[in-house]
Amino acid sequence: MTFTPASNHSSGGSFGPKSVGENFGALLSALPVYVDPLSSQLGAWFYNPPDNPPMYRSRPFWPPDPEFDFSHLRGDIERYNIISGIGGGQHFCPDIQILFDLGWGGILDKIYTCREKNPDRSDFYDGHEATLRGIQNWMRHHVEKAREMAGIEAHRHLRENLQHMADLNEHLMTGPPRTFWEACQLVSWVAMVTRMFNGAGAMGQLDVLLYPFYAQDVARGVLDDEEAIFHLICMLLIDTQYYQIGGPDARGVDRTNPVSFLLLEAAHRLKTPSNITVRVWDGLNPKLFDKAVKYLFDDKVGSPRFMGEEALTEGFMKNGNPLELARNRVASGCHWCALPGIEYTLNDIVKINVAKVFDVALRELMADPAAGRNIGQVWAFFEKHMQRAVEVTKLGIDFHMAHQKDVLPEVPLNLLCHGPIERGRDITDGGVDYYNMCIDLSALATVADSFAAIEQRIDREGKLTYEELLRHLDRDWEGVEDMRLMMKHIPRFGSGGSLGDAYAEKIAKRFTEIVKEGPTPDGFNCIPGIFSWASTIPMGKAVGATPNGRHAGAPISHGANPDPGFARESSGAPTALSNAVAAVQCGYGNTVPLQLDMDPGLGRDEGGLEAVKALIQSHFQQGGTLINMNVLNKEQILRAHENPALYPDLIVRVTGFSAYFSSLSREFRQLVVDRIVE
Numbered sequence: 001m002t003f004t005p006a007s008n009h010s011s012g013g014s015f016g017p018k019s020v021g022e023n024f025g026a027l028l029s030a031l032p033v034y035v036d037p038l039s040s041q042l043g044a045w046f047y048n049p050p051d052n053p054p055m056y057r058s059r060p061f062w063p064p065d066p067e068f069d070f071s072h073l074r075g076d077i078e079r080y081n082i083i084s085g086i087g088g089g090q091h092f093c094p095d096i097q098i099l100f101d102l103g104w105g106g107i108l109d110k111i112y113t114c115r116e117k118n119p120d121r122s123d124f125y126d127g128h129e130a131t132l133r134g135i136q137n138w139m140r141h142h143v144e145k146a147r148e149m150a151g152i153e154a155h156r157h158l159r160e161n162l163q164h165m166a167d168l169n170e171h172l173m174t175g176p177p178r179t180f181w182e183a184c185q186l187v188s189w190v191a192m193v194t195r196m197f198n199g200a201g202a203m204g205q206l207d208v209l210l211y212p213f214y215a216q217d218v219a220r221g222v223l224d225d226e227e228a229i230f231h232l233i234c235m236l237l238i239d240t241q242y243y244q245i246g247g248p249d250a251r252g253v254d255r256t257n258p259v260s261f262l263l264l265e266a267a268h269r270l271k272t273p274s275n276i277t278v279r280v281w282d283g284l285n286p287k288l289f290d291k292a293v294k295y296l297f298d299d300k301v302g303s304p305r306f307m308g309e310e311a312l313t314e315g316f317m318k319n320g321n322p323l324e325l326a327r328n329r330v331a332s333g334c335h336w337c338a339l340p341g342i343e344y345t346l347n348d349i350v351k352i353n354v355a356k357v358f359d360v361a362l363r364e365l366m367a368d369p370a371a372g373r374n375i376g377q378v379w380a381f382f383e384k385h386m387q388r389a390v391e392v393t394k395l396g397i398d399f400h401m402a403h404q405k406d407v408l409p410e411v412p413l414n415l416l417c418h419g420p421i422e423r424g425r426d427i428t429d430g431g432v433d434y435y436n437m438c439i440d441l442s443a444l445a446t447v448a449d450s451f452a453a454i455e456q457r458i459d460r461e462g463k464l465t466y467e468e469l470l471r472h473l474d475r476d477w478e479g480v481e482d483m484r485l486m487m488k489h490i491p492r493f494g495s496g497g498s499l500g501d502a503y504a505e506k507i508a509k510r511f512t513e514i515v516k517e518g519p520t521p522d523g524f525n526c527i528p529g530i531f532s533w534a535s536t537i538p539m540g541k542a543v544g545a546t547p548n549g550r551h552a553g554a555p556i557s558h559g560a561n562p563d564p565g566f567a568r569e570s571s572g573a574p575t576a577l578s579n580a581v582a583a584v585q586c587g588y589g590n591t592v593p594l595q596l597d598m599d600p601g602l603g604r605d606e607g608g609l610e611a612v613k614a615l616i617q618s619h620f621q622q623g624g625t626l627i628n629m630n631v632l633n634k635e636q637i638l639r640a641h642e643n644p645a646l647y648p649d650l651i652v653r654v655t656g657f658s659a660y661f662s663s664l665s666r667e668f669r670q671l672v673v674d675r676i677v678e
Contacts, residue, residue, distance in 0.1 A: 003027050007058045014058045017426065021127020021411045023056040024197060025134025033138075033145045035165075037158040041185050041234040042142040042165050045192040054198070062087055062407060070399050076392040079360060080385070081353035081542040083535060084396035085437075088349040089198035089408060092427065093332035094416035095341025096209050099186060105174030108132055110421050121424030124409075128421065131411045135193055136173045143170045180213040180223050184231040190416065191239040197412050201275070202332035204340040206243040207260040214259050225262060232266035240273050240658070244331040246288055247279025247309055250324040256285035264288070267303060268295045273651055273658035274303045277331035280620055281309035293613050297603030300631045302653025307331050307591070307627075308620030315625075316589030319436065319525060326589070334656020335531045335559075335591045335626055336438060341417040343434035344427045347590065348531065348656070350397065352389045353539045354507065355443035355546060355556050358450060361385045362547075366470050373466045375455040382447075387514055390439065394520040397437050401524060405429040435524050438590055441511045442532040442539055444504055445493045445557035445566075449548035451507075452499035453487040473545040476552040488549025494562025494580040501580065508560075508584035508592075516588065529590035530560040533655055537667050555671060559655065560584055560592045564674045574598065574615055582622035591626035594619060595655065597676045600631050628653050634676055637661075641669050 005027070008019040034044035048055055062068060070086060077084050102110065108129065115125040143166045150162035168182050177183040187203065187210075194200035217223035245260040267274045278284075278292045292304050309327075316326040316337075329337040336347035361381035365371045371381070405426035413427065414420035420431035457463045463486060464472075477484040491498030508530060515528040532539065540555035548563075557563050560581045567576050574596055581594040602608040616627060630653045640647035644662035652661050652672050661669060 001030065001032060003030055003055050005056050005058045009063060011060055011064050012058050013060045013063060014056075015063055015407050016123060017127035017405070017409045017411060018123040018130075019127070020057070020408060022130040024411060025130035025132070025137075027056040028131070028134030028193070029137040031138055031141075033142045035142060035145050035149055035162070037149060037153060037162050039234045039237070040161070040165065040181060040231050041188045041238060042139075042146060042169050043188060043192050044238060045195045048196070056197075057408075068403055068407070070396070073392055073396055073399065076388065077396065079356075080389040080392070081356035081539060082389060082393055082396070083349065083351040084393065084400070085346050085350035086396050086400045087404065087407060088346055088400065090194070090200035090202070090410065090413060091333060091336070091347045091349050092343060092345045092413070093202040093204050093330065093338035093340045094190070094194075094413050095418065096187060096190060096204055096416065098341060098416050098418070099190065100176055100183065100209065103172070103174055103176035104132060104136055106176065107415050107421070108174075114421050114424060118424035124424045124426070127409070127411055128414060132415060135189065135412075139169055139173045139189065143173070177213065180210065180217045180228060181231050183210055183213040184235045188235050188238045191235075191241050193412050195239055198408070198410075200413060201239070201241050202338065203241045203243055204332065205245070205247075205255060205330045207245040207257055207263060208249075208255050211257045211259045214262075225258075228259075228262050229266050229269065232263055233270050236266055236270055236274055237272070240275050242275045242277065242331060242333050244277045244279055244307070245304075246281075246284050247307075247330070248281055248283060248327050250327050252283070252327070254281075254283045254285055255279075256288050260285075260288055261291065264291055264295055264304065268299055271299050271301055271651075273301060273660065275657065276304040277307050278304050279307050279309050279331065280616060289613060290609075293609050293616070294603075296629060297598075297600060297609065297612075297631050300600060301651040302628070302630050302658040305331075305626065305628050305653075306616050306620075307337075308623075308625045310620060311585065311587070311623045311625050312337060312589055312591065315587045318588050319527065329589065331626075334533055335529065335593045337589070337591070339434055342419070342432050343436060344432055345436050345438055346397070346400070347438040348440070348533055350393060350438055351440040351442045351532065351535060351539075352386075352393055353442050353542065353556065354386065354389075354511070355446045355450075355539070355543045357385045357389050358382055358447045359543055359546070362470070366466060375451065375459045378451070378454060383510060386511060390511075390514045393439055394526060397439075397524060397526070398520045398522040401428055401522065436589070437520070437524050437526045438529055439515050439526050440529045440531045440590075441508070442530075442535060442559075443543075443556035444507060444530055444560055444584065445500075445563045446543075446546055446548060446550060448493040448504035448507055449488075449490070449500045449563065450546050451503040452492065453490050453547045453549070455499055456490050457487055469547060473547070476545045477549070484549045487547055492548075492562060492566045494566035494576055496567075496576060496579065500562075500566075501583065504562075504580070504584050508586065512586045512588070527588045527590045528586040530584060530586060530592040531656075532556060532559050534668070536655075536671060555667070558671065558675070559595060561595050561675075578615060578619045578624065579622070582619055582624045585623045585625060587623070592624075593626040593628055593656065594624055595628050595630075595653075595675070597630045597632050597672075600633055603631065628656060630672075632672075632676055637673060637676060641666075641673050644669070
């Protein structure tokens with residue numbers, strides 16, 4: 001299909017709620033339909049390659065007007081390789097309960113009512129109405145196609161399924177869900193619409209959202225577990241959204257219910273990439289924990305994940321939030337949590353590449369003839385530049401918050417939050433009550449090991465001078481492989497009680513302090529984290545050779561994990577990894593994830609699964625917050641890396657997300673390989 005969005009700007013771009021909402025609504029109305037008579041869900045989202053522009057927007061994607069210019073920040077953003085978040089979308093969690101309560105028709109009525117109360121916000125309401133009507137039109141086209149297919153379907157069961165899907169979706173065009181089947185279908189529509197708008201993937205506490213429909217239908221005798229699992233499988237097939245199960249509610253009562261188990265079972269039978277997170281706490285149903293760990297090893301698809309309740313709740317409370325509110329913050333993305341429908345976070349978008357900060361600091365020190373050549377001075381220069389990097393990042397957050405509403409407002413997600421429609425304001429513009437902006441540190445191990453290598457090899461042992469080190473870095477270690485290996489093979493972060501460990505903890509602590517010194521100039525609270533996501537490779541390309549023996553352009557370290565090979569004598573023992581990552585937690589309500597890669601044989605050993613459960617619990621008792629875990633066979637991964645076409649069904653958790661191994665670039669596959677073989 002072809003679609004040409006309308007422009008409302010002299011640059012040819014399309015900006016603001018009215019233009020964006022109308023274009024997106026028109027695109028939805030024009031999209032083709034997908035009806036599978038073997039599924040219980042209508043629809044599929046339209047894939048647009050990541051490098052392509054969104055189909056509903058015209059170029060340019062950021063207005064060239066002077067008021068939208070952030071050239072005053074660009075220099076330092078590039079200098080420190082900051083992912084500023086300016087123009088970033090989604091990365092907060094909607095509240096699906098709004099849609100379950102009102103249906104699309106009820107939300108449309110709310111738009112009409114609130115438009116009358118806020119007549120000066122007509123563009124806002126026009127854009128949101130246009131998007132909602134586009135959703136309804138797309139649903140209607142699916143209903144019409146399903147009825148058409150039912151009319152010519154010879155197989156009675158398929159014909160009845162098509163007719164029933166048409167009937168229930170015709171109701172869902174305006175009304176709230178009445179059954180478990182309808183609730184699953186409505187979740188699927190939200191997943192498809194928000195994924196196509198800006199890649200959104202957060203859906204909240206799905207077991208709690210779906211349970212009332214399940215209990216009602218079971219009591220009426222119209223639903224059994226096998227049918228419920230089938231509906232969940234069809235829903236999970238449509239998109240790999242992020243869902244949380246388990247964990248305490250605001251009163252401290254475990255949220256686990258029968259749907260929690262059914263979701264695990266559905267993902268287990270499906271065996272495709274999924275992003276279900278089990279919230280682990282002292283009151284978690286032990287049977288859910290048992291099943292989650294068992295399926296992790298049985299399925300080998302990197303799911304489910306495990307999130308630590310205690311440290312996250314206590315950390316979020318340190319921002320001034322009450323216990324009841326903190327408990328309601330649910331797993332919503334690769335490494336983050338959010339309060340569904342009432343909090344804007346921009347989590348997992350804003351990142352500072354401290355390897356670049358370190359490089360800038362070291363080079364400034366070496367260019368200053370008055371500066372001392374010692375590790376204390378390296379730290380002083382690094383600390384100064386880290387302070388500036390955080391300062392610039394906060395200014396970037398303010399710029400984003402001041403202008404995003406006029407560039408790309410969160411039109412479909414605003415419909416599912418408490419406040420934007422009522423106030424006539426985008427979620428970035430005072431639409432909700434809570435604002436907690438995430439700032440992530442990236443390249444922790446790269447920098448910690450660089451500090452440790454300098455202190456040990458130069459300051460303590462005198463193996464080389466600072467001037468010699470800088471020359472080696474400028475030449476990317478050319479011709480001095482012995483020196484490179486000497487700098488690399490020091491007791492690194494993760495080896496336990498080493499200089500590398502001490503520097504990792506020192507960097508994490510100081511970064512956290514700097515972020516928490518105050519809000520942004522415009523008053524937005526900031527929460528520190530440590531995570532690199534898929535930016536490990538591009539961030540590495542921006543950094544030259546580093547003193548830890550890393551080559552120029554090589555990936556930076558992955559999240560908060562020590563670099564592969566940190567404990568060669570124990571092959572990177574899981575306990576050592578767990579201890580290292582637990583020691584560098586920021587402690588304010590965002591996760592600092594642990595990436596673990598486990599051998600599948602552990603699941604077959606007597607007591608193996610109990611040992612894994614103990615490791616998970618121990619990490620969280622130490623203050624850990626999130627564990628992303630792979631179950632990988634070393635030999636199979638090596639074969640698949642060389643010839644991925646031979647293993648089309650192999651799934652790995654790359655970082656906060658799972659993916660088919662064969663779909664990854666060679667660079668990303670190498671990251672996974674390095675974690676398990678070096």
